[in-house]
Amino acid sequence: MTRIRVEGITKRFGDTPAINGVSLDVRPGELFTLVGPSGCGKTTLLRIIAGLLEQDAGQILFNEDRMDDVPPYLRNIGVVFQNYAIFPHLTVGENIAYGLKARRVPTDRIAAKVAEAARLVQLDGLVDRMPAQLSGEQQQRVVLARALTIEPRLLLMDEPLSNLDAKLRVQIRSLIRQLQRELRITTIYVTHDQEEALAISDTIAVMDRGRVLQIGQPWELYLTPATRFVADFIGTMNVLRGVVAGPGPEPGEVAVAMEFGERWRIRATGGAGQPVSLGVRPESLHLAPGSNADTAWQSLTGTVTEVVYLGSTVRYQLQVGKGLQVTAEIHNPDFSAMHTVGERLTLWTAAGRLVPLPEERGGG
Amino acid sequence: MARRRRDFWWTITVLGFLTVLAFLVYPLVTVFITSFTGEGKRFVLADNYHRFLTHRYYYSSLINSLYLSTLATLGALVVGTALAFAVTRYPLPGKTFLRTAANLALLSPPFIGAYSWVVLFGRMGLVNRALGTIGWSLPTIYGWRGILLVFTVQYFPFVFLLVSGALRSVDQSIEDAALSLGSPPRRTFVTAILPVIAPSLTAGALLVFMATMADFGTPMIIGEGLRTLPTLMYGEFINELGGNPAMASTLGSFLILVNTAALMAQRYYAFRRAFNVVCIQPLSVRRVGRARLAAGTIFTYAVVAVALIPSLTIIISSFMPTRGPVMYVGLSLQSYRTIFHLVPRAIANTFALTALSVVLDVLLGVLVAYLLARRRSRSHAMLDGLIMLAYAIPGTVVGVGLIVVFNRPPIILTGTWMILLVSYFIRHLPYPVRSCTAMLQQIDVRVEEASVSLGVPPFRTFLKVTIPLMFPAIVSGAALAWMTTIGELSSSILLYSGPWATMSVAIFTEVFSNHFGTASALASILIAAAFVPLFLTYRMLGERAALGV
Numbered sequence: 001m002t003r004i005r006v007e008g009i010t011k012r013f014g015d016t017p018a019i020n021g022v023s024l025d026v027r028p029g030e031l032f033t034l035v036g037p038s039g040c041g042k043t044t045l046l047r048i049i050a051g052l053l054e055q056d057a058g059q060i061l062f063n064e065d066r067m068d069d070v071p072p073y074l075r076n077i078g079v080v081f082q083n084y085a086i087f088p089h090l091t092v093g094e095n096i097a098y099g100l101k102a103r104r105v106p107t108d109r110i111a112a113k114v115a116e117a118a119r120l121v122q123l124d125g126l127v128d129r130m131p132a133q134l135s136g137e138q139q140q141r142v143v144l145a146r147a148l149t150i151e152p153r154l155l156l157m158d159e160p161l162s163n164l165d166a167k168l169r170v171q172i173r174s175l176i177r178q179l180q181r182e183l184r185i186t187t188i189y190v191t192h193d194q195e196e197a198l199a200i201s202d203t204i205a206v207m208d209r210g211r212v213l214q215i216g217q218p219w220e221l222y223l224t225p226a227t228r229f230v231a232d233f234i235g236t237m238n239v240l241r242g243v244v245a246g247p248g249p250e251p252g253e254v255a256v257a258m259e260f261g262e263r264w265r266i267r268a269t270g271g272a273g274q275p276v277s278l279g280v281r282p283e284s285l286h287l288a289p290g291s292n293a294d295t296a297w298q299s300l301t302g303t304v305t306e307v308v309y310l311g312s313t314v315r316y317q318l319q320v321g322k323g324l325q326v327t328a329e330i331h332n333p334d335f336s337a338m339h340t341v342g343e344r345l346t347l348w349t350a351a352g353r354l355v356p357l358p359e360e361r362g363g364g
Numbered sequence: 365m366a367r368r369r370r371d372f373w374w375t376i377t378v379l380g381f382l383t384v385l386a387f388l389v390y391p392l393v394t395v396f397i398t399s400f401t402g403e404g405k406r407f408v409l410a411d412n413y414h415r416f417l418t419h420r421y422y423y424s425s426l427i428n429s430l431y432l433s434t435l436a437t438l439g440a441l442v443v444g445t446a447l448a449f450a451v452t453r454y455p456l457p458g459k460t461f462l463r464t465a466a467n468l469a470l471l472s473p474p475f476i477g478a479y480s481w482v483v484l485f486g487r488m489g490l491v492n493r494a495l496g497t498i499g500w501s502l503p504t505i506y507g508w509r510g511i512l513l514v515f516t517v518q519y520f521p522f523v524f525l526l527v528s529g530a531l532r533s534v535d536q537s538i539e540d541a542a543l544s545l546g547s548p549p550r551r552t553f554v555t556a557i558l559p560v561i562a563p564s565l566t567a568g569a570l571l572v573f574m575a576t577m578a579d580f581g582t583p584m585i586i587g588e589g590l591r592t593l594p595t596l597m598y599g600e601f602i603n604e605l606g607g608n609p610a611m612a613s614t615l616g617s618f619l620i621l622v623n624t625a626a627l628m629a630q631r632y633y634a635f636r637r638a639f640n641v642v643c644i645q646p647l648s649v650r651r652v653g654r655a656r657l658a659a660g661t662i663f664t665y666a667v668v669a670v671a672l673i674p675s676l677t678i679i680i681s682s683f684m685p686t687r688g689p690v691m692y693v694g695l696s697l698q699s700y701r702t703i704f705h706l707v708p709r710a711i712a713n714t715f716a717l718t719a720l721s722v723v724l725d726v727l728l729g730v731l732v733a734y735l736l737a738r739r740r741s742r743s744h745a746m747l748d749g750l751i752m753l754a755y756a757i758p759g760t761v762v763g764v765g766l767i768v769v770f771n772r773p774p775i776i777l778t779g780t781w782m783i784l785l786v787s788y789f790i791r792h793l794p795y796p797v798r799s800c801t802a803m804l805q806q807i808d809v810r811v812e813e814a815s816v817s818l819g820v821p822p823f824r825t826f827l828k829v830t831i832p833l834m835f836p837a838i839v840s841g842a843a844l845a846w847m848t849t850i851g852e853l854s855s856s857i858l859l860y861s862g863p864w865a866t867m868s869v870a871i872f873t874e875v876f877s878n879h880f881g882t883a884s885a886l887a888s889i890l891i892a893a894a895f896v897p898l899f900l901t902y903r904m905l906g907e908r909a910a911l912g913v
Binding site for chain 2: 050051052071072073074075076077078079081082083085086087088089098099102103143146147150
């Protein structure tokens, strides 16, 4: 198993930096995801790691080996591309065997390994087909098998699911995860889909404009985003602003005058007059009134502007004061909990579910 | 991969530049310079140009050429567009036949087309003699009318091919949208469809204009002394009383200027008007009234019949007994016996030189196309432009340029077969380059990157992945180069010497010595030789396309 270290990688296209001093440490055998909006540099970074693009500065290490001068065909990396990049003139079997032939593996062993790989990705019986006869999902399985048969030190996947429809996406996603665990291959996975990133990863790095904003396990990113960008990008986050009004009733607490008029108590330090941004996930806002006496609960009141019924959840948009929209998600809604546009609602949240966010100028 | 090294591809870049500079740019520049020389090879500023502009004998050739090319371009545009539109939009019977027949018209070189019209409607022609027996006669086919007829019939398929291609890429929704917004059909065609196909229309017009400007054989055979730039240039260069290379070069410079200007104008126009059309549902076949359908059917079949007349005339007349220009009804292999006895060398030369030239074109063309498509840089864009220059430069100019340049040390090629090869090679290099570049733009680079990441170094990836995927383009580029090389006349007629005459040269001399039977036999072989590879390509590419490559 290979540990991958990316140290201070910078890449410019003309005057614009596509990657700006990025460092990563990918543990052996883990599935590490680069997630970010399009143009954030994640694919560029992937191509640099694959050796298909040369960095302007920084280095790449596989365990203790520096890879910077190793050409891509000697790096022993399996790459799965977004558009499959299947060889259309070769059969499924020949596609899978392609890397083995380049390594001059004896013919009988190639046959055995191709059969094994085809079985792994559930394509047995299709090895003599031409790619044009396969569906997009089957082609993606071929490309996965092709990348795995060479027993790569590292597997790179560039948006491998983006051309599939929703159901198949989930199927292939679990197949990838299962194979990656079984074969214990260090994998770097690129996606713009935060849900996919949360579902598949051991570790996630959120990228924006050529920089890494936060690295962590999926729940760390979701529960304690380090910046407003991360908070917005991973899931939905309501951002509520206020100003510290003075010390709270308990030690270690402050009272905050919220922009919509309520006075909240949060666990923080800070002098009066200091601006505060608090993040609240939609599912942390509740309809059921908590005990007013319980000082751990905070409330806000607004008018319902939109109701989206999704079966297992119902999503409310509330107008809270002037210019502040808040999203709340109620799980397992029953009839008594259904509200309509125009109603005034009071929502509650536990102080423990509030995420203090750093103030960002022009943030996100 | 991004590193600039003096690797294999660097060598190909240098080789590409050297080839084009030595065999195209240097000869053309020499032609320009020669147009400024006077007696004793001394530099004169504008003597030749002054003579050109003050002597009707000279300047009339420019006027004739411009006049003929402009009218022929308009004629080809009208016929080609109408045919394309009818075949695309009307429910005509036998559409495959119509398409194939229009393509077949491209097979016979234009000068053979000209000659076939002479065989039919010339003074000793079959039709005129038949009419003569009942006391009728037709106006003569010679002169500018004949040239215009041949030009239009020979070159309208360019317009037809490009415009049908463009019409196939117009989405039905464009027409539907215009109609639903209240625009009547005719206005819809002019305001919604015509602008979308305009770039292809102008590209077709450019091809016709440049080809007719450059055509040497047609006015020679059917023009009866009508001077155009290429024929006068030839006459000035090869003159029994001693050639005048300086005046020939002056005429050549005008040819270069006119064609390059036309090319630039079209490029500029098409570049500004390039639309990205996404076509999911191509234009549908319309239901039309019975009268319109009948008119469309008669028109299309009439056009195609006229287009096929030259080839059919040649083939049929090659099996007729002849005496001089007079052909008799009957069946005979006399003409074929004569040519295999008389000019076996010319037939062998043609096949050998064409094959060799096409192989070289494909070898360099494939490699250069890869550079142009995958390693786009300023120098490669320049190489691209220089190679495409070969499209615009008439064969007569290339021929004169090559003679002037390679007639003197350090390299003397005149009098050898190599000078013919050089001309064929450089003039037809654009075909494989174009077809392969277009193909490469459709092949995802990631496929090649996947191969590299699987452990196959770049050059082996090129051989194992890129070449097989480019195969259809290689074949079609080679077929086009073969087809256009094998009947090449305008530079061959200048460059051949003694034993190195080609079939096109032999046909030309046979026509001028009134041996119509042998000319037809040779021309039939030429047409067949051009047809076979194209036919095979059609069949093969049809199968390939089914694989979805």
